[in-house]
Amino acid sequence: MRKYETVFISDPDLQDQARLDLFDKVRNIIAKENGILLNFDDWGNKKMAYEIKKKLRGHYVCVTYGGTGDLVKELERNFRLTDDILKFMTILLSDDVTVESLEKEVADAQEAAKAAEELAAERETAAAAEKAVEESDETTEVQD
């Protein structure tokens, strides 16, 4: 199995629902061809360096997944058929990966995200506590 990364530019004027449908389609293709979705990164609307299909802006999405060459073929065939996709590019990230290693990677990423979230929450509560302390200090000062 190989690890690939595909960046595709979708139409910036697409309605939200249509865009979600498009993303679901991509996910379905990966699932159908026995691929493992590692990361679905939405970069949002960005200005492009040159015009594509008379459009100056594009909605960038970066998908990282594990799969075979047939999956890439099928995915790119569908991209070519879809008018809402302005351009796409697939890059080979790793030549030799196993299902287990990919699953481990997904689990690791989830764990890291969870840890980061917890850390952020902790910081927030700490900041809130600090703020409360400061406020109470101020009130005591006023009383003095």
Added chain:
Amino acid sequence: MYRNQKTGGKNRFFQRKKICRFCVDNALELNYKNPKALRQFITERGKIMPRRITGTCAKHQRQLSLAIKQSRQIALLPFVGRPMH
């Protein structure tokens, strides 16, 4: 008077020692997804700058040219920039 006149015309220009910025700075990410960093290594016209000007080492110049070409492919960098006036 020119400082280097004694050397018979050679070394006419003082040359600063060039260093590879990717070797020195590990934080400088060499990736097609980072067009901000790559922009420093292309000309206004959008051409890839040669090693003799930027001082990038051979290993990183190879990676850099690949990254720039990939970045162009998905319209993060221009194939042809605006002409200079």
